[in-house]
Amino acid sequence: MICVKNLSKMFDQFTAVDDLSFEIQSGDIVGFLGPNGAGKSTTMKMLTGFLTPTGGTIEFDGQSLDSNQKMIQKSIGYLPEGAPAYGDMTVFGYLNFIAEVRELKGDVRRERLKEVIEKVELQSVLNRPIENLSKGFKRRVGLAQAIIHDPKILILDEPTDGLDPNQKHQVRRLIQALSRDKIVIISTHILEEVTAVCNRVMIIASGKLKFDDTPQALQQRSRYYHAVTMKLSYAADISGLAEIEGVADMEVDRVSGEVTLFPESGQFILGPVTDYVQHRKLPVDSLFVEQGRLDEVFRSITTEEAAA
Numbered sequence: 001m002i003c004v005k006n007l008s009k010m011f012d013q014f015t016a017v018d019d020l021s022f023e024i025q026s027g028d029i030v031g032f033l034g035p036n037g038a039g040k041s042t043t044m045k046m047l048t049g050f051l052t053p054t055g056g057t058i059e060f061d062g063q064s065l066d067s068n069q070k071m072i073q074k075s076i077g078y079l080p081e082g083a084p085a086y087g088d089m090t091v092f093g094y095l096n097f098i099a100e101v102r103e104l105k106g107d108v109r110r111e112r113l114k115e116v117i118e119k120v121e122l123q124s125v126l127n128r129p130i131e132n133l134s135k136g137f138k139r140r141v142g143l144a145q146a147i148i149h150d151p152k153i154l155i156l157d158e159p160t161d162g163l164d165p166n167q168k169h170q171v172r173r174l175i176q177a178l179s180r181d182k183i184v185i186i187s188t189h190i191l192e193e194v195t196a197v198c199n200r201v202m203i204i205a206s207g208k209l210k211f212d213d214t215p216q217a218l219q220q221r222s223r224y225y226h227a228v229t230m231k232l233s234y235a236a237d238i239s240g241l242a243e244i245e246g247v248a249d250m251e252v253d254r255v256s257g258e259v260t261l262f263p264e265s266g267q268f269i270l271g272p273v274t275d276y277v278q279h280r281k282l283p284v285d286s287l288f289v290e291q292g293r294l295d296e297v298f299r300s301i302t303t304e305e306a307a308a
């Protein structure tokens, strides 16, 4: 378990991380979200012992990071932002070097290297210098070095940054497969990533924790949660839609032409809306219940902070 209390980091007079407190249990895959400059990387660097906090405490299984850094770092795998590596080394040379640094020896090292290379699918580039690889392969090499010693805690700073959609999918699957019995913390700008991979979301803005709950709870915060959106095949009189019982508001998207009906608090309006549409024979092409729009909640949570 990771226990963080009142963590802060100042760079001169600037507060990058401001009084963060949270606990993370084994099995948690935490999505760490926040706008640019929110303090995600700084927090991750403090969790991994690369940066010393200005204030607060970090404990792993009851042991303070401050006084047990070397021992705790052995159980952490870290993919820093941008996945830095020694560019002139070959992929195999680099991973072998990291395995050595992680004190893996003999058969265990050979086995781990084989396993990780297969898992991250690096077989085709093993003898190529890292600097000549595509961005996607560089990220994968970064991921491989982070997991080589089978750490209990994985801290991944934007692991899918710069990957194409197929590679993103592959890395997410890999993170999910790796996550059993581990703590995984990933920072990302991709909101869909948290619903695809994480069971917990933490949002920070200006160094402060603004949200800490499940991805579903985040979606439920959206004003679109359980709204009904429909598209009509041609213009029709829709004024009555706003009068349906349980409907609080109606909006028409000028670009897409979609009509969205927002429910009153706690109401589920799909039934009355479909009844109305059928009864009035409205020319509806598509109609669905919204699950909540993450970009909208993210904006409202992080700009509340800016306004505060």
Ligand SMILES: Nc1ncnc2c1ncn2[C@@H]1O[C@H](COP(=O)(O)OP(=O)(O)OP(=O)(O)O)[C@@H](O)[C@H]1O
Binding pocket: 011, 014, 016, 034, 035, 036, 037, 038, 039, 040, 041, 042, 043, 081
């Ligand atoms: N070494 C440093 N010296 C001074 N300021 C720093 C330093 N490192 C980070 N900062 C500042 O601290 C703030 C938080 O930076 P951080 O990199 O943690 O944000 P982030 O949430 O990871 O952002 P991004 O999503 O853009 O990677 C930023 O304003 C950044 O400029």
